[in-house]
Amino acid sequence: MLKIAVIPGDGIGKEVTDQGLKVMEYLNGKNGLQLTLDKFELGAERYLKNGEVLPEKVLKKLETYNSIYLGAVGDPRVPAGVLEQGILLKLRFYFDQYVNLRPVKLFKDDFSPLKNKGVNDIDFTVIRENTEGLYAGVGGFLKKNTPDEVAIQEMVNTRKGVDRVIKYAFEYALKYGKEPKVTLCDKSNVLTYAHNLWQRAFKDIAVTYPRVETDHFLVDAITMKMVRNPEIFDVIVTCNMFGDIITDLGAELQGGMGLAVSGNINPDSVSMFEPVHGSAPDIAGQNKANPLAAILAVGMMLKHLGYSNLGDRVEKAVEQALKENQVTPDMGGNLSTDEVGNYIVTLLKQDR
Amino acid sequence: MLKIAVIPGDGIGKEVTDQGLKVMEYLNGKNGLQLTLDKFELGAERYLKNGEVLPEKVLKKLETYNSIYLGAVGDPRVPAGVLEQGILLKLRFYFDQYVNLRPVKLFKDDFSPLKNKGVNDIDFTVIRENTEGLYAGVGGFLKKNTPDEVAIQEMVNTRKGVDRVIKYAFEYALKYGKEPKVTLCDKSNVLTYAHNLWQRAFKDIAVTYPRVETDHFLVDAITMKMVRNPEIFDVIVTCNMFGDIITDLGAELQGGMGLAVSGNINPDSVSMFEPVHGSAPDIAGQNKANPLAAILAVGMMLKHLGYSNLGDRVEKAVEQALKENQVTPDMGGNLSTDEVGNYIVTLLKQDR
Ligand SMILES: CC(C)[C@H](C(=O)O)[C@@H](O)C(=O)O
C-alpha cells in the first residue's frame, strides 16, 4: 500500500490535481498498484484563516506518506514568497529532497519556439541540486538601510550534498539516458570555491562510471547551447541556483509551462511531484486550466515509486491527447480542464 | 586628444581588432575626433614567455588612457581561467568598471533562432553589475578534500554598488530607451539578503525617475520571457552573475556571438570595450574570423567617448554590410576577415 499526500494548494492547483487524482484513481489496483490518497489543505485559504503555513504537526503527518503530490501555491492576497518559501521550499528542505528532476521534452514540433528544432532535438533531463547552494538561506546585512549597507548571501556547498546529486545524475543517465552522457554545468572559472568543489566531485565520480560520457559547460555558455544545439544534451547536472534558471529556459524550449514537470526527490525519504506552473489566480475556478503537467507529474511519481510501466502509460496518453488535439486552448484544443482529465482516463482504458 | 589602449590578446583577437583599428584610423580626424592608438601585448604569448599576466606597471600605464579596446583572451596552452581572471576580470575590478553594457539587437531576421521573432522584437539592452555579487572572489573552504568539505562562495552586494548601476540603467533608458522602461531581474523571493537590497535600491531610485516605466522579473522567469516575448524588454538591470547568464542567452537571440558587444564602463575612469566572442584558437591566423563584433565594439566606444554620431555611423555600416552579405561565411557571406574590415571602411567613406 502506497500512501500519497495530495496538496492541491491554491488557484488552478485544485482543478489540475483533480485531474491527476482521476488518473490515479483509475490506475489504482492495476499492475499491483495500491494507493491511498489523502488531501491536505495548505495554501492561501489556511494562511488567511488562521495564519498557518505549514504547521509542525502536518509535517510530522506527511512523514508517514510515500510521496507528496502538489498542485501549486501562491495567491495575490498573501505577501509574495510566504507560501513558496513556507510550503514548497520548506518541504524540499524538511524532507531533504536533494534532487530536482526536470525533464525537458518537446512533445510536438509546433510547440518548439526554435526554428529547425523539433521533437528529436529537444529531449534531455536536468538534475538540479535542491537543498543547498544559494538556497541555503545563509547570509545577512551590515548597516542595513544606510548608504554603507552590505548584503551577503552565501552559496554553501558540501561535498556530501554535491556528491549525492552528481551520483544520482550518473545513475539516472545509466537508467534512462540516451547515450548515456552527463554534462556538468557550473561557473568554475569564477566561483573558485563553491564550484571548484563541484569540479572535483564531478571528476571523482565520473571515473567510477566508465560507461557514461561526460561533458562540461559554463552556465553562460549553456544557455546559448540550449537554444542553438539542444540535441547535444542528455543529462545535465547543476547547482540549485543555475538549475532554477536553466530548467525554466528548458520549459520554454518545450513550449512553456504547459507540459513542464518537477520531481523533488529524496530516494530515502518522502519525495514530491508537481507541475512547474504556478497557481494562475487569473483563470482559477473557470475549468479552463491545462491539467497536462499535473497529469505528467502523476506519471513521474508512479515511475519513481517503481511503477515504470504505469508511468509510461500516463506519458503516452498525454502524447496521444496532444496528437488528437483533445486538450485545452493553450495547447491548441478546445476542451475544458475536466474534459482533458476524462479524456486521458479514456485513453488509459483503451491502452490496457 | 583621446588615448586608446589596444589589447589584441590571443587567437582571433589580433585579427579582429586589426579591423577595428582600420575603422578608428579612418575616422580619426573626423567630427573633431583625435585618437592616439597604442598597442599592449598581453595574453598567452607574454604569459608563456615570462609568466606575466598583467603587471602592475602596465596597469599604471593603462590609467593614463581614455579607454581600452580589447580583442579576446584565452589560449589552450594556458590553464583555463588564468588569462580571463588575470586580464579581463582584473581590469574590470582595477578600473571599477561597474557597468557591463550588453545590447541585444537582432540585425537580420534570418539570424533569429526564434520562430516569429524578428528585428522588431529583439532589441533591448542589459545593464549588468560588473564589480561585486558572486564575482567578489570572497569565500573559502572548510575541511577541503575531505568527505566533510564545505565550500562557500559569497554573493556580496553593497548599497553603493547597487545604487550606481541601477542609476546608470535609468539614465541609459532616458537617453537611449524605447519606452523608456527599466526591468529589474533578480531572485528576491529566495536571495532574501542580497536581492532584498536590490529590491529596496531599485524602488528608491525608480521614484526619482517618474518618466521611466518599471518592471520586475525573477531570473528564472526572465529566461522564459526572453525567448517567448523579447519585445517587451527595453533596459534590463541585474546582478553580476545573472547578467553573465542572461546576456549570453541574449547573444544567442541575436544569432550568436558574431555580433555581440560588451562595454565595461566606469564613467569616471577607464572603460573597456570588447567583442563578446572568445579567442577561437581553432580558426586563429586564417583570416576567416568574423570582425563585426570587434567593429561594433569600436562603435560603442566612440559613443561612450561622446562621438555618438560616429558610433552610429559604424553601426549603420555594419548593418549595411550585413544587408549586402559582404561578411564572413558564418554571417552568410564569403569575405575574409580583412576584406570585411576594408568593406566597412569603404561604406564609411561613402556615408559622409
Ligand atoms: C517558487 C520558487 C521558490 C522555486 C525555486 O526558485 O526553486 C521555483 O522557481 C522552482 O523552480 O521550483
Ligand SMILES: CC(C)[C@H](C(=O)O)[C@@H](O)C(=O)O
Ligand atoms: C570570461 C568570463 C570570466 C566572463 C564573465 O564571467 O564575466 C565572460 O563570461 C563575460 O561575460 O564577459
